[in-house]
Amino acid sequence: MAHVLGRRGARARGHLSRLVPTIRRLERFARAFLRRPDVEAEMEEEMRLHIELEAEELMRNGVSADDARRRASIAFGGVQQHKEEAIEQSSYAWLVNTRRNIRIATRTLARYPTFTITATLALALAIAVNTTLYSVLDAMLNPSVGARNAEQLYELKYFGDPQKRVDFQEREQAFTASTHLYAAYTEWFVGFVHSVERGTRVQGANAITVRQNFFGALGIAPIEGSLSPGGDAASATSSVVISSRLRAQLFAPGEAALGATILLDGKPFTVIGVTTRYGSMEQLDHDVWLFAAPGESLAFKVIRLKDGVSADDERRQLAALAARLALAAGVKPGDTGFLLTPVSRQFHIDRFEYMLIGAGVAILLVACTNLANLQLARGLTRSAELALRSSLGASRRQIISQLMLESGVLAVGALFLAIIFAVAASAALRALIPPNVGDNVIVPHASWRMVAFAAAAAVVCLFSIGVLPAIHASRVDLNTLLKGRAGTGAHRKNRRTYGVLVVVQIALTLPLTCAAVLASRSAMRTADVGYLVREKYGYDPTPLVRVAVLLPTAEDGTKVSLFDEAAEILGHVRATPGVATAAVVSEARAPAASTLTVDDDDGAIRELDAPLWGYHLVTESYARTFGFTVVKGRDLEARGHADAVVVMDERSARTLWPRSEPIGRLIRFATAHGDAPMVRVEGVIRDHRSAEARALKEISSSNRIGDVYRLIAPGDSMALGRFPHELTVVVRANGPAPDVAEALRRNLRGLSSIPPVVMLETDYLRVPQILAVERFIAALFTVFGLIALGLSALGVFGIVAQSVTDRRREVAVRVSLGASPKSIVYTLLREGNVLVLSGVAIGLLLSKETMDWFGPFLSGVDLFSAPFFGSMCIALFAAMALVALVPAIRATQLDPMEVLRAE
């Protein structure tokens, strides 16, 4: 035992003795880098002692004190030189050299403060823009999910078995019993809540019905109270969890929500908890969570995988279970199975994000070309210094690494500044993003990935702004320098090189500024009511109020008269002060038949596909209330009700009767042989986009040919169901719409057991949100456009200013020979103008290729309008010419005598 321990001890000592030199070496590294003066002072002290000891030895041998000291010093040589030599020979020499070079680079940069500040700011701005955009994408790709270990949560679906041969109950039981398959299992179903009421506050809300273990299974923490209803089934089903957003809408700040009673479609519920609404999971993207009664069937299932079980493992086990069930039911295994999909919404990078990335990268490119340009120009200005260093023995590699180091110092400075900018920009962006846009779409968040991205961007910049100019500037020789001084035009070639970079900048700037102007125009147009009427909705939504009246539910399918219900509602609505006209719309009774029958041009009966049309039951004055223009015939008016009548939009009329007059034609939503009466076309209204279709976001709405509106007849009835039917009342207000909405809210309270939801039509159409989104996009692109424009202007300014510096002598000679200031300005500008024009031409091509991306986000603007692009090109050219004018005019003020004497 002792022997073994001894051996171990020896081994440990061996490890330690190997470690000691490494530790000491690291210590020396650290000291050499961080405390170099101390290291040098020690070296000097040691060497001085050596000289002293040597002198004493000489004195002991009879040499006089002065002579001894002199001889010892001579014998030793230069202390400084030996110190340098000692450092050069050490393994940390590179560290010391780097430190020294960084100091030199910093000093050099400090000598050119304008360049350094401009370059650092420009670079920092470009990196910050990119980093902020990256943080947006990062937030999308790694959304914050409220659930604990959300990657373990999967939605479970059963597929196949169309004949339903596998018994539903058996399948449920088999799965529930297979507890080895999951760590937690819960169910949910889409809720049906239309109105949430508390005191005088009524809200529309989307709800979801969940099992009692729902929040526990998903691992969601409450903000307030509890998310799990205790007690018996009755108290559980009358409990409700609300989102923090709904809490803020229903309760005043500081007011207790827990234990409060709220009415959901008129029924009382007690708030037991408040939680956060997360857009990243469908089940959590709600305002109200209701609890299902035990035994109530909920269609959607969520399972949490056991720790260490992968989705593939789980799928294999589920496939085995499905096969067992299928075999027992006599179904071919493989035809049925369980589908496992992650609950976290999978975001994909959409066109908008690509557009943002494109804009960010373009800005980075503009900034980099700009800085490369500035570096190049500065390198040329420094050609004298570089040539001198070269002639003193500095290798090209040393000159390049010194210039690169300067770029590196710039990039590091810019990186720090950029991270500060990016964090600030992310915070500003979060504050500026309209709430509905921010539902996990473009909310930036700060993360280590953001810092890593910024660092990567800085490295890219370092190489792009450092390498090319450094290589270029290192190609110096005294001959070129002398020629350059002599004003022989040797610098013309150099100017051409950085001229190319100016072209690139302007080419990238044009699409960005065009996008900025287009986005601003789009935002302005959306705010314009005339535009909303003419192009977006077909009517002016501002004076309209929309009321959703919910009819009571009935399990037995009791029928009520639609005509009577509509008349009663309208009676109440019209009695409200400020109401000009009102109409009821029912979408509840869809035509039973999928066929539309019309009498054709030649009087024959023709059948068409009914789903191609939107079919609405409305009360009189429908078109008038909305403000639709009746182009033929007349609006639906209350009449003897003897014959039912319809109005339709122009597109429908054109399609159904392309060659004849539609007024008076007959139509019915049933087959030709059905017994439903044909109804007469009473009027044609101007085409508009169906607000209902837009609100429902129906994909099919874009495939619809048009809409047909039939007057509600006394015989029209509707069966009440398990879920409340909704009748919509559209009200045109005489005065301010919000006041009328408030009056309607008060007046209609007693109309039905469920309080009606009253909202402004503009809110219903989400006009403020659309406007906010457009304004946001416009602001974003305006910032991008301005940054790009500013950087390009800087580039043009730089090249002309450089050109003026290079050609001082030439200008002086011209002035002394009698050239007018105008001709000098013209000569200097000519060079810049060619570059700007080339940049504009390439930019135009780029714009043509990229403008398509903007289409879906801009409304009411022509993306390819020739006059617009023409004027943008002229404006950009003019702006750049104006910028170039400043150094050009300054050149005319040169004193030729002074310049020539100095040269």
Next chain:
Amino acid sequence: MQPRTDLLQGSLDLLILKSLLLGALHGWGISKRIRQLSDEVLSVNQGSLYPALYRLEDRGWIDAEWGLSPEGRKVKVYSLTAAGRKQYRAEQEQWRMFSGAVARVLAAT
């Protein structure tokens, strides 16, 4: 006193290691010990001693510690490390081979 001879290229490291094998010393002490051991024949270029000392320390062959001399002076004392002993043996072997070869060449008739 015999005339002092400059050191052969590459032999300084070996001589420093050998001087320290006999005991820890400060810089001047090392140069003195080389002179004494070679009967005043070998003279270390005093300035080049220090770059060599730092280099050896850097490679982990010798160790340096600030301390006080018997006269009470603050001195940097160098001592040989285990790695240094190993290196000494290797360099000594190389030197023997080299000097033997040179001797054989010179002895040839």
